[in-house]
Each structure stands twice: as C-alpha cells, then as structure tokens.
Amino acid sequence: MAEIKVDCRGQNCPVPLVETRKALKMAAPGDVVEVTGNHPASKKEIPMAVKALGLELLEVEGEEGGEWRIRIRR
C-alpha cells in the first residue's frame, strides 16, 4: 500500500481540493493520501469531499488558521 503526499501550502481555492481529488484518482484502493496546506476553507472542505466520495477520513490535524494535514484512505 502506497502513501501519496500532496503539498498544497500557499495554494488558494480551488487548488487544494482539486489536487486532493487528482491524487485520490491516481491512488489504488487502500492507498493513503496525505495533503498538507494552509488554505483555511480547504481544511473543512476536503473532509466534505472525502465524505461525498465515500472514502475514509483518517486524520485532520492543525491549528486554527495555520498549517493543516489531512490523511485519507482511498
């Protein structure tokens, strides 16, 4: 099982969401995608997308308004 890292630090709407989707599309079932970023809205919108896609949200960490890290299992 592979782990795919996506660095979206400094990127604005809608890039973190789109790059997450692109990585998930590339991933095989069971792979983990880890996204790092600091765009505030994406921290809550990426988990929304994960739910809509029916995938497993493993972890969301990071402080309010700062850098965050989200882990998703495809």
Added chain:
Amino acid sequence: MADQDKEMTGADKVTIIVHSGDLDKIYSALIIANGALAMGMEATLFFTFWGLLRLKKGGLEKGPLSKMNMLGLGRLMVLRRMRAAKVASLEKLLSDFKELDGKIIACEMTMEVMGIRKEDLRADLIDEYGAVGTYVQEARGSAINLFI
C-alpha cells in the same frame, strides 16, 4: 450510489452555460466546475456567445473584467492581486478540469454567427459540438445548473 445509478438519474452533475467571456466570470465558471469534480460530481461546461471566444487558440486569458475594467487597467490590477493571492491561472484550472474528466461542449450556432471555424478553437479540449438540444440533454438531469 453506484456509477450505473448515477448515469441513470444524472442528479450528481453540474452543468454551466458559459455565456460571458469576461475574465472574472470565466474564473467563476471554472472554479465551480473544478470544485464539483473534486467533490465527486460530474461537470459539463457549455461555451456559447462571448464565452466561446475564450476557447479560441490563445483566447483563454484575454477577457476583460465584467466591472471596473477601466480600459484594461482594472483588469491588470485584479490579475496582479490574484497572482499575489496565488490564485491559479485559467490555464491550470482548465487543464485540471479536463484531467478530472470534465466535459466541454462548444455551441455550433455561435460558431456560425461569429464566423468561428473548428480550426480556430482548441479542439483538444472540446468533447462535443452542439446546439440547444445538446445542452438540454446535459442539463435535464443536473442537480446544479448555472448561467454565467
């Protein structure tokens, strides 16, 4: 929902008529469409009238601002602000849109009225050429339907 069911209901789809060729409105259309694809929906853009000019070779970033264009001065200011805020370019948004399997339809009537030939357009991006019937078929089952 299984993929097969999705095709039957078509409800999990956004269809956008891109009528305006204004820079800011092309941004809105592409951001919404890419957001929809990222959230697991299907997305179709129907380019018509002034919007279709943006699919001409070299035309994507050429649109004026819908407000406060000020002979292009406002447009330059907004572009500079966007670069500072690290907003993606329209080229990146369009290439992401295609990479996530977004669909583009070019309006044939606009091509006729404005004298645009297929070879003037970026054929690699266009999935289909059609008229109102093609749009209605796309839109009739779409949960989100916008005119921009």
